[in-house]
Amino acid sequence: MSNVHLRKLSITLGGNAVIRELDLQVEEGEFLVLLGPSGCGKSTLLHSIAGLTDISGGAIEIGGRDMSRVDPSERGIGMVFQSYALYPTMTVEKNISFGLRIAGMPKAQIAQHIERVAEMLHLKELLKRKPAQLSGGQRQRVAIGRALAREASVYLFDEPLSNLDAKLRTDLRRELKMLHQTLGSTMIYVTHDQVEAMTLATRIVVMRAGEIQQIGTPTEVYERPANLFVAGFLGAPSMNFVPGELDGQGRFRAAACAGLELGVAVPGARKAVLGVRPEHVAIGAGLPYTGKVTLVEPMGSHQVVWIGCGGLLMSCIAQDTQRYAGGDAVSFGIDASRACLFDPDSGKAL
Amino acid sequence: MKPARIGLYAFLLTAALFFMLPLYVMISTSLKSMDEIRLGHIFALPMAPTLEAWRSAWSEACTGASCDGVQAGFWNSVRITLPSTILPIALGALNGYALSFWRPRGANLLFAILLLGAFVPVQVMIYPLVRMLAAIDVYGSLPAIVLVHLVFGMPVLTLLFRNYYASLPHELFQAARIDGGGFWRIFWHVMLPASVPMLVVAAIMQITGVWSDYILGLVFAGRDNLPMTVQLNNVINTTTGVRLYNVNMAATILTALVPLAIYFLSGRWFVRGIAAGAVKG
Numbered sequence: 001m002s003n004v005h006l007r008k009l010s011i012t013l014g015g016n017a018v019i020r021e022l023d024l025q026v027e028e029g030e031f032l033v034l035l036g037p038s039g040c041g042k043s044t045l046l047h048s049i050a051g052l053t054d055i056s057g058g059a060i061e062i063g064g065r066d067m068s069r070v071d072p073s074e075r076g077i078g079m080v081f082q083s084y085a086l087y088p089t090m091t092v093e094k095n096i097s098f099g100l101r102i103a104g105m106p107k108a109q110i111a112q113h114i115e116r117v118a119e120m121l122h123l124k125e126l127l128k129r130k131p132a133q134l135s136g137g138q139r140q141r142v143a144i145g146r147a148l149a150r151e152a153s154v155y156l157f158d159e160p161l162s163n164l165d166a167k168l169r170t171d172l173r174r175e176l177k178m179l180h181q182t183l184g185s186t187m188i189y190v191t192h193d194q195v196e197a198m199t200l201a202t203r204i205v206v207m208r209a210g211e212i213q214q215i216g217t218p219t220e221v222y223e224r225p226a227n228l229f230v231a232g233f234l235g236a237p238s239m240n241f242v243p244g245e246l247d248g249q250g251r252f253r254a255a256a257c258a259g260l261e262l263g264v265a266v267p268g269a270r271k272a273v274l275g276v277r278p279e280h281v282a283i284g285a286g287l288p289y290t291g292k293v294t295l296v297e298p299m300g301s302h303q304v305v306w307i308g309c310g311g312l313l314m315s316c317i318a319q320d321t322q323r324y325a326g327g328d329a330v331s332f333g334i335d336a337s338r339a340c341l342f343d344p345d346s347g348k349a350l
Numbered sequence: 351m352k353p354a355r356i357g358l359y360a361f362l363l364t365a366a367l368f369f370m371l372p373l374y375v376m377i378s379t380s381l382k383s384m385d386e387i388r389l390g391h392i393f394a395l396p397m398a399p400t401l402e403a404w405r406s407a408w409s410e411a412c413t414g415a416s417c418d419g420v421q422a423g424f425w426n427s428v429r430i431t432l433p434s435t436i437l438p439i440a441l442g443a444l445n446g447y448a449l450s451f452w453r454p455r456g457a458n459l460l461f462a463i464l465l466l467g468a469f470v471p472v473q474v475m476i477y478p479l480v481r482m483l484a485a486i487d488v489y490g491s492l493p494a495i496v497l498v499h500l501v502f503g504m505p506v507l508t509l510l511f512r513n514y515y516a517s518l519p520h521e522l523f524q525a526a527r528i529d530g531g532g533f534w535r536i537f538w539h540v541m542l543p544a545s546v547p548m549l550v551v552a553a554i555m556q557i558t559g560v561w562s563d564y565i566l567g568l569v570f571a572g573r574d575n576l577p578m579t580v581q582l583n584n585v586i587n588t589t590t591g592v593r594l595y596n597v598n599m600a601a602t603i604l605t606a607l608v609p610l611a612i613y614f615l616s617g618r619w620f621v622r623g624i625a626a627g628a629v630k631g
Binding site: 047050051052071072073074077078079081082083085086087088089090098099102103143146150158 | 519521522524525526527528529530531535539540543544
């Protein structure tokens with residue numbers, strides 16, 4: 001188990017600076033998730049930690065040792081890839097033991113490692129099979145097993161669940177979380193799926209265009225997003241943004257929706273954007289604002305009701321079984337204590 | 351059956367018959383005696399089929415001064431084809447592997463130059479090659495002809511393997527790197543076993559190409575190693591005595607037998623491999 005420290009890390013690919021002077025500290029035993037849209041540099045960052053992508057500046061320390069120019073196999077890492085990357089001509093057993101055999105480990109010891117990993121990931125019956133004879137979920141379990149067999153100090157996951165169907169993804173996600181609880185190893189996990197990030201991470205790093213937008217626990221990142229990008233990226237449906245202004249006496253007034261105003265804890269008179277999560281918008285008689293239902297999306301356990309008010313469209317998660325139809329006039333309210341305020345120009349939280 | 355179908359089959363049948371005709375003439379002539387051939391009924395079936403011409407073509411026909419048939423040429427061709435298949439494929443696979451996974455500095459330039467080689471006609475290079483091989487004192491020997499086949503096979507084989515490896519996920523290579531594999535180990539344990547379809551295709555191309563070669567064998571192999579194609583030419587172009595059409599036919603079929611067998615046995619692989627090499631990458 002080791003910590004990972006990135007200092008002023010820069011990566012240039014084909015003449016483009018993908019990552020510029022990035023600092024990141026990953027603690028021992030942490031499950032750190034790098035989250036961001038595709039092309040934000042999160043995979044590149046992970047590959048540089050693995051030593052598969054050369055860095056152009058800065059340093060990578062793993063377990064206190066500078067690994068910036070060290071060969072991938074000597075960094076003490078195990079890695080799981082999106083495409084599984086299993087050796088197609090080797091059996092599951094040989095796949096898992098390939099690294100150990102290269103390292104020249106004695107046969108008896110290799111057998112022990114295979115046994116341990118197979119036990120942990122329920123691969124016992126599959127050991128003699130070739131990758132082509134496995135399902136997607138089984139393949140990814142083998143790939144995880146191959147990484148675990150190395151007994152690395154840091155495990156790297158590059159979108160490992162993205163190629164799986166929805167149900168398998170949920171199952172394997174749970175297995176991964178339990179694995180982390182049992183092993184307690186340091187894990188760095190790249191994904192663009194915010195649900196994976198929320199459920200797995202001890203800390204989330206939200207990235208955009210090669211820069212870190214926010215680092216925090218899932219709750220912090222979700223409830224107190226540092227800027228409009230983070231606020232909009234996490235949550236489905238995403239956060240409602242209400243442009244308007246502060247009047248200087250602690251009240252926010254929406255620009256588009258007449259009558260929508262509420263007390264906030266931010267002083268000063270200025271333009272602002274109010275961010276409200278759909279679950280913090282409530283529909284019910286006696287609530288202060290009025291609008292019209294434009295669309296209803298039933299989700300089974302709840303329904304998403306889209307409410308139009310002036311030029312504004314707000315999503316609202318309604319937990320009740322009340323039926324809404326397009327065109328219904330409804331009253332709704334906003335939980336002011338859970339709302340966020342952003343500066344419309346810089347996008348930063350106020 | 352619809353009229354269009356009937357028309358289609360009629361056309362295919364005619365085309366097949368048309369292209370089969372030379373083969374039919376060759377086989378039936380090779381089974382006739384010279385007396386029967388002199389009657390001039392070229393399309394007639396042999397009246398008294400005999401394998402005499404085949405035996406003669408294999409072991410008695412005269413090639414210039416010696417009269418040992420094409421069998422000597424057959425074994426020469428085997429001796430030339432084996433190393434000229436294995437060596438270029440091994441090197442081509444290694445080239446393709448290095449170019450697509452390790453991407454050394456200047457790899458693209460190197461590859462471009464190599465490809466350029468594929469477009470230079472063989473005839474242009476014969477004289478310089480003769481001088482070069484003579485200079486290192488191997489001209490007119492088995493190593494010389496193998497080396498020449500190696501040189502001429504390299505561009506296409508490298509291209510084939512480079513494209514094939516480019517179609518494999520790069521993550522496979524990265525996983526092997528993390529597992530501690532070096533240049534040779536990844537090639538030997540991961541990439542080469544994964545390239546069996548390409549190896550088969552390359553072997554087919556190389557065996558048929560080398561076996562059918564005439565000009566390079568004639569120029570570079572030397573008197574003692576002349577391949578079957580050259581011997582065949584000598585048998586047929588002998589100017590003394592009677593033209594033994596039946597022997598000539600038998601000798602020609604014998605010479606063509608190896609590539610023919612390869613095509614028949616591997617048609618499926620051949621098409622699959624070529625498609626894989628062409629579409630991907």
